[in-house]
Amino acid sequence: MGSSLDSKYKVDADLGAVLERIETETYNLEDYYRNDFIDVLNTYKDMTTS
Numbered sequence: 001m002g003s004s005l006d007s008k009y010k011v012d013a014d015l016g017a018v019l020e021r022i023e024t025e026t027y028n029l030e031d032y033y034r035n036d037f038i039d040v041l042n043t044y045k046d047m048t049t050s
Helices: 016-023 032-049
Strands: none
Touching: 016 032
16 A cells, blocks of 8 residues: 555645745735745745755
């Protein structure tokens, strides 16, 4: 059985791709939830790459 990070829906997506996509969207730069989500992803990335 594969890990919980392996999903047939994931294809080739990774954390970097998610961050790039959300950070390049400019339709609502002042959205608190968007900005908080970016912070959470960056914190997770920092924790897992150290």
